[in-house]
Amino acid sequence: MTPNTYPLIRFWICALTVLLISACDPPPPGCPHCSDDLQLPSILADDIPFRTLEMKWNALNGAPSIDDPSLLCEDSIDEVLLNRHLRAGLCNWTQCKILLGTVFGPTSNYGLFNDPDLSVGAAGDVVVHNTSLTQEMEDLAILCDNHWNMQPTGIAAIAVREFVNADGSASPINGIAFANSGTRPFLFIGDLEFFPSSHQEMQRNTERILAHEIGHVLGLCHANGDDGVACNSGFVDFDDFGNLMSGAGSTANSRTLVEDQCDIVRTRYADLFFPLDGTRSRIVSLMDEGTERFASADNSVDLYKTMVFDQLAERGYLKLLLGTNGLFSPRKTEYWVLLDLDNNENTGRNGRLIVEGSDQEGVDMAVKVEVSENGSRSNTTLYGAGERDFQPHSLTRELVRSGLFTSEMYVSSEKECTSVPVFQEIEINLLREALTRYSDTGQVDLSFANGLKIQTISIGTAANGENLMDKSPERPRAIFLQ
Ligand SMILES: [Zn+2]
Numbered sequence: 001m002t003p004n005t006y007p008l009i010r011f012w013i014c015a016l017t018v019l020l021i022s023a024c025d026p027p028p029p030g031c032p033h034c035s036d037d038l039q040l041p042s043i044l045a046d047d048i049p050f051r052t053l054e055m056k057w058n059a060l061n062g063a064p065s066i067d068d069p070s071l072l073c074e075d076s077i078d079e080v081l082l083n084r085h086l087r088a089g090l091c092n093w094t095q096c097k098i099l100l101g102t103v104f105g106p107t108s109n110y111g112l113f114n115d116p117d118l119s120v121g122a123a124g125d126v127v128v129h130n131t132s133l134t135q136e137m138e139d140l141a142i143l144c145d146n147h148w149n150m151q152p153t154g155i156a157a158i159a160v161r162e163f164v165n166a167d168g169s170a171s172p173i174n175g176i177a178f179a180n181s182g183t184r185p186f187l188f189i190g191d192l193e194f195f196p197s198s199h200q201e202m203q204r205n206t207e208r209i210l211a212h213e214i215g216h217v218l219g220l221c222h223a224n225g226d227d228g229v230a231c232n233s234g235f236v237d238f239d240d241f242g243n244l245m246s247g248a249g250s251t252a253n254s255r256t257l258v259e260d261q262c263d264i265v266r267t268r269y270a271d272l273f274f275p276l277d278g279t280r281s282r283i284v285s286l287m288d289e290g291t292e293r294f295a296s297a298d299n300s301v302d303l304y305k306t307m308v309f310d311q312l313a314e315r316g317y318l319k320l321l322l323g324t325n326g327l328f329s330p331r332k333t334e335y336w337v338l339l340d341l342d343n344n345e346n347t348g349r350n351g352r353l354i355v356e357g358s359d360q361e362g363v364d365m366a367v368k369v370e371v372s373e374n375g376s377r378s379n380t381t382l383y384g385a386g387e388r389d390f391q392p393h394s395l396t397r398e399l400v401r402s403g404l405f406t407s408e409m410y411v412s413s414e415k416e417c418t419s420v421p422v423f424q425e426i427e428i429n430l431l432r433e434a435l436t437r438y439s440d441t442g443q444v445d446l447s448f449a450n451g452l453k454i455q456t457i458s459i460g461t462a463a464n465g466e467n468l469m470d471k472s473p474e475r476p477r478a479i480f481l482q
Pocket of ligand 1: 212
């Protein structure tokens with residue numbers, strides 16, 4: 001655990017949540033966005049934990065986005081690269097329960113190199129020869145290895161200007177990956193916003209191509225059974241343009257993987273993933289709301305995700321993030337979290353005793369965050385299940401901490417890039433003491449071996465006076481911390 005981990009996580013989650021909600025119109029020139037709805041249902045079961053894959057970025061001087069990050073509405077090279085892989089991850093990899101994350105610790109500085117071979121093409125160009133490893137790629141891989149030699153996990157990714165053939169002409173290749181060449185997995189990605197291999201829109205989507213290359217690094221080959229890359233997928237039935245690993249490459253709509261493909265990428269090179277037995281912050285679960293209910297009526301009441309982080313060992317609390325779909329209104333809205341700490345309906349009380357609309361049995365504890373005046377006022381109360389009903393507890397501040405956060409999105413025009421708030425969310429930190437003191441069972445197993453059942457509910461009023469309620473997930477769901 002390093003001191004800078006928390007801000008990194010915070011930034012990462014903010015960026016992640018921004019991207020989940022991004023309006024996905026065709027990308028404006030120079031500023032890429034994912035091109036369609038990112039609220040993907042997961043393929044893998046809910047009780048399968050997320051795994052983190054760290055991206056060890058490197059870049060070559062000479063690529064336009066690296067020389068001038070403002071072309072992509074970013075302030076720095078790090079943001080160009082980080083946001084690219086966040087978009088790539090959210091377009092495709094959350095369905096496999098894989099989060100593409102930041103690199104933790106003292107070696108988190110991205111590598112920036114001069115082109116080691118200026119004899120062919122412009123500075124920043126990389127020579128390719130079909131899908132084989134060329135000398136220039138090998139030289140670059142060594143530079144990256146040396147830069148990241150203290151960082152054992154993750155994928156080395158190298159952002160370059162354009163791929164060229166040995167005679168200097170432009171190559172049709174957009175990205176290229178090596179699953180496990182020697183000891184190192186790595187990939188190259190071109191600056192596709194500026195040097196697409198064709199004039200089709202799909203070839204300009206760096207995130208899709210990047211997501212496809214990550215699939216190769218993790219052991220997937222083309223879904224047409226093409227075994228020329230790294231392996232033979234055997235997924236010939238899924239070789240359509242919807243599949244991220246389509247043999248024809250990535251398209252603007254390709255994102256669907258099949259469950260077996262997820263299994264492969266999560267297991268084939270398990271050592272690339274951030275170790276699960278570490279003490280660092282990690283996402284336990286990301287629960288979608290299920291069916292959308294009333295997004296148009298009042299987005300801030302519309303919950304669409306609940307994220308759970310296990311920080312009990314590290315900081316002594318369980319963190320929950322309640323994602324709303326919009327900005328807090330002047331009206332009062334209640335956000336509830338109902339917890340069945342032992343996933344046992346025989347302990348605790350029915351949730352409807354504390355929040356109308358709940359049908360959850362066995363609720364041991366409830367947290368209410370009341371938000372009003374556009375988020376400038378909020379009040380948090382912790383309730384424990386008593387003999388007959390739920391009791392509010394004083395000294396709440398010591399046991400539960402909450403905060404409101406605003407996520408912003410970049411909007412670009414030909415003249416400038418500006419940022420606008422797109423949605424706000426509520427973070428709740430439940431301290432270990434709260435979990436143990438106010439459970440009906442008296443003794444809570446903080447490894448939650450039996451599962452932790454959870455549901456969040458929002459209750460508020462729309463601008464037209466309509467009373468609204470939303471739930472995430474749609475039914476109370478048990479999650480496991482390991
Ligand atoms: Zn490919």
